[in-house]
Amino acid sequence: MGRIKPHVIKYNDQYLAKTLFKRALLFFWFLVTNCFGFWYVNIFQALMQGQYSWWYLSPLVLSILLTGFVGWGVFWFYKSYAPEHSDFISRYLKTVELRQMISLLIVSKGFFDIANDDNGTFIAYFPKLKLKVLHKTGQLILQEPVDGQKYMESFSKNEFDNVVEIALLADRQTTEFSKNKMISTFAFDPIKFRRQLKELKPKKGLLQISKGIDWKYDTFYNVLISGNVGTGKSYTMFAIIGQLLQVTKFVYIIDPKRSDLAGLKHVPELKNNVFSVASEINQAVIDFYTKMMARAEKIEAIKVSGQVGTYKDFGFTPYFLVFDEFGAYYEMNDRLAYDDPTKASYETAMSNLREIAMLGRELGFYILIGMQRPDAGTLPMAIRNQLNMRINMGVPTPEIEKMVFPDNEKQLRPLSSHLKGWGFIKIGDSQVRSFFAPEVPKDFNLHEYMRENIAIRESQGK
Template identity: 35%
Template sequence: MVKQKIKLPKVSLKNNGKVGFSIYLPMDGQKYQDRFRDRRISQPMSAMLFADGVGTNDIFGFKSFEFISNPLGLRLGLSDMTITDHTIEIMKGVVWDYEKYPQALISGDTGSGKSFFLFSLLNGLIKSGAIVDVADPKETDLSVLGKTASLKYRVTYGRDRILKSFYRFYLEMIKRGREYHDLLNDNLEENVGNYRKYGLKPHFFVFDEFGAFVSGLKYNESEAIQQILGQITMLGRQLGYFVAIAMQKPTADTIGSASRDQFQFRVALGKMKSSGLSMMFPDDVDEVQFKELSKNLKGWGYLAMTPGQARSFFAPVIPKDFVPFKYFDELGQQYPAIPVEPMGEIKEFLDSKSAKYVELNF
């Protein structure tokens, strides 16, 4: 009997502290290399090691797989979030750069902690210096913020008011596009930059319960909203116009495929059915082991910054004594709301420039 010598690949493990570790698989041209290159290998490793895969990296001679064994240990408090002029730290080591990963899609059923996550997001956006508009179709948690100093006159509720507010946001983007074009023509010898190079502020529209709102519109209104959303998601990045769309259950009927592909920051809060996960993370359904992270805590889920892999996530903790109106009113002392520009003046400017835009009559 001839004994066969089997040569196994050399695998390395690096401890990354109390919350996770990395596994390094060799890229040395041997027979295991093709299997190691496939990131789907992280799913059986996650099950075997009781950890969540959070991404891969290509290093000279190796492919590393990153794992988190205690995602709760990375949770931040509302006051612990590190914020710059275009980045928001939403968990330790997880930073959303909204210029690099523009347009946010957020899902979560009632009781998942979606509203608290939106408070954290608004906190980050306002502190980053962005102009923020908010739509609250159900007139619940966000509607009272329109009277605070940081969001004064920029929170709308009610069908007609929301339609007008979202349409004005779109027209403001078209106006900035014309202004941006003029700035480029006036600076032909300079390198082309985005909106920030010319001293322009980022502008966000945070739209809660988008699915419920769209389902209550007339057909022509729904079509117009989808057309407007498509233009914002495709053109807004360079101009500094962004949306954060939140809903309970994402479906193909509420956001068209053309727009949906433009959302590069995605957060799914709470337990979600496979159909919902397929809409939120279409590339990760067969590769990531989505599991319930907590039975008692709110604000847990999964996030992805495309084309990165979906990973486990805990939203920033909101203090028990948190009063939204008081907090955002005090925030406005340092970050006051920018006055709303009348729609008539915006249209007058666009018409003077012969600009093309979607017509929406109310």
């Protein structure tokens, strides 16, 4: 479990904070008593000579007052100071709190056995759990036994992990099995995974979404980003588009509501790649599809000689279609009369979009869809089933959760009551994880940000 030594969780750890508190007070009492040692000797000598005075109680009263004051200070430090700070003592006290909580959960949920003999009741079995706390990254790593004992099935089915998530307000990120054990990683401080917008940089075949969360677009092709206004959906899309512009110049942006992304047409390098008018949007989708089919023919011609592979193996560049406010586009066009000329181009565009979603991976043509409230009526199944990275900003309603994370079994809870820009993400078949949208500087300028990313790509000769 790494260089940091893990803590073995014990039955008595459920009283760990109280035990350490008592020990600290006893130690201070002993220290004060020794400091007042000469005073006590003088009082004892006076008592032996028959001298009595209420003042002789002064060191005892003073010791009690000082110990009480220190006890109050330790309690305040533990409850109020440590949770908000990250110095050495605060980290130690947070670890104590987590060890105590894990032990309490084992006991309260009955993941242990007791027995009786002539000497009384004793612990017959207590699972060997190990806890490692990574304060720097806001993670805790829990090693659970898969050892053939009575509770092995409960641990392996993540029953205890689900309890930990609820009790600690933590987010389970990964679960790995190895010989006789299962190792689960939780984020108990998700804000530490937030990164600055300009820190996010693309690497070969992947984009950075958050700290420790990457989008490998060749593997987990096509994206859905959902969320209401003000949840951080736009900033998440900005971060992805900015990185895409470092990867390729073939990034096409659609914004039917003519919002922030539509304004990118005023960036000279993007003026021919941004579409916001209905007729332009339909034609943009059709043109994107036409380019994809032209590439399909080129790759097919290459494979005639017996070569195998995908677009990357043949030196082709990926294309990306970013389609924001897809729900609004669907609703606006769905209301058109059947004899409206725009209706025909819309139907063609939707048909093409379905084929792009299904065929685009092998050819290097990907789509990224943004919408506020995805549902079966506005997001066709043929497209929805091909979206392999799904993000929802904020806590989704049950209906949206069923649409975005249909196989999710974990309870999605608010990550923060005072911070914005948090949500949940699922990549491929992985479990749903929490994350924060990138932090945007106060003086952020969208056009300048996009130009900076384009300049980086051009400097690399792409």
